[in-house]
Amino acid sequence: MIVALAGGVGGAKLADGLYRALPAHQLTVIVNTADDLDLFGLRICPDLDTVMYTLAGIANPLTGWGIRDDSFAALEMLGRYGRPTWFRLGDRDLATHVARTERLQAGVPLTAVTAELVAALGIRATLLPMSDAPVATRVQTPAGTLDFQDYFVRRHQAETVTGVVFDGIERARPPAAALRALEEAEAIIICPSNPIVSIGPILAVPGLRDAVARHPGPRVAVSPIVAGRALRGPADRMLESLGHEVSAYGVAALYQGLIDGMVIDEADAALARRIEGLGMQVLVAPTVMNDPDDRTALAVRVLAFCQQIRQEAR
Ligand code: FO1
Numbered sequence: 001m002i003v004a005l006a007g008g009v010g011g012a013k014l015a016d017g018l019y020r021a022l023p024a025h026q027l028t029v030i031v032n033t034a035d036d037l038d039l040f041g042l043r044i045c046p047d048l049d050t051v052m053y054t055l056a057g058i059a060n061p062l063t064g065w066g067i068r069d070d071s072f073a074a075l076e077m078l079g080r081y082g083r084p085t086w087f088r089l090g091d092r093d094l095a096t097h098v099a100r101t102e103r104l105q106a107g108v109p110l111t112a113v114t115a116e117l118v119a120a121l122g123i124r125a126t127l128l129p130m131s132d133a134p135v136a137t138r139v140q141t142p143a144g145t146l147d148f149q150d151y152f153v154r155r156h157q158a159e160t161v162t163g164v165v166f167d168g169i170e171r172a173r174p175p176a177a178a179l180r181a182l183e184e185a186e187a188i189i190i191c192p193s194n195p196i197v198s199i200g201p202i203l204a205v206p207g208l209r210d211a212v213a214r215h216p217g218p219r220v221a222v223s224p225i226v227a228g229r230a231l232r233g234p235a236d237r238m239l240e241s242l243g244h245e246v247s248a249y250g251v252a253a254l255y256q257g258l259i260d261g262m263v264i265d266e267a268d269a270a271l272a273r274r275i276e277g278l279g280m281q282v283l284v285a286p287t288v289m290n291d292p293d294d295r296t297a298l299a300v301r302v303l304a305f306c307q308q309i310r311q312e313a314r
Pocket of ligand 1: 007008009035045046047049050065066086087088089090093152153198276
């Protein structure tokens with residue numbers, strides 16, 4: 001079994017490649033839930049839903065999040081009632097949040113609710129939230145401390161990030177199934193998600209970083225930074241304002257001691273030697289995933305890299 005750690009759209013794409021490349025039921029994805037929010041009395045888990053819709057083949061291909069060909073009649077009506085509409089919840093997507101919230105309110109833990117939704121969508125992989133207890137990323141900026149989706153969606157990531165806190169992280173615990181999966185994993189793959197606000201919260205859940213650190217490997221990360229730029233979102237600006245090098249090297253340095261291998265894009269081949277100096281192997285491969293074939297191709301390369309590291313360690 002392979003365990004992937006993933007955040008939003010970039011992470012979901014590689015998780016989908018792994019899902020296509022591996023036999024059924026051989027993939028477990030541990031997903032960031034620190035982006036989660038409550039809106040209209042509903043619990044919304046954007047990263048879990050992005051991974052779930054992507055693996056189910058129903059994600060909106062234009063945005064990477066939300067559902068393909070969704071309509072927005074409910075949101076439009078909510079707008080008429082003066083409710084906020086900046087977080088674009090489609091009608092079908094809303095059904096997910098209604099179903100999830102109903103089950104959570106009945107006392108079912110998020111891990112079990114997620115398993116129900118995943119099964120209903122016919123996904124033959126395991127999706128696990130990083131914890132059942134809520135954790136909320138808050139972003140420190142010159143405009144004040146902002147809720148994550150306020151920073152990310154409402155303000156279009158325009159503010160400079162000077163710090164990040166994960167509210168509630170000390171009370172969070174990894175689901176037992178996540179610890180078991182990490183212990184039994186043949187390999188751990190850190191998807192090309194934002195290392196600060198997508199992978200960062202997962203590793204900050206007490207016990208999770210240690211579980212990765214204890215694993216005998218192979219543990220491999222894929223850089224979300226290509227040629228000094230984030231493929232999506234604010235990872236490049238965040239790395240810079242938080243004092244990290246904005247490159248695949250900067251990402252590898254954040255994971256130093258946790259991973260045995262780093263996958264970087266062909267555009268960054270010149271960084272390989274420096275990254276090896278951090279005590280990890282490097283695979284140079286095409287990492288930009290424009291279509292489902294790219295996802296599978298990258299997943300196959302990453303899995304072969306894991307196999308190579310495993311054989312060399314013998
Ligand atoms: N991202 C946006 O940029 N704008 C939106 O209006 C938006 C709505 C949305 C609704 C449901 C959902 O599951 C995700 C949504 N996202 C939206 C994506 C999400 O905010 C981010 O991709 C993640 O939180 C960052 O990983």
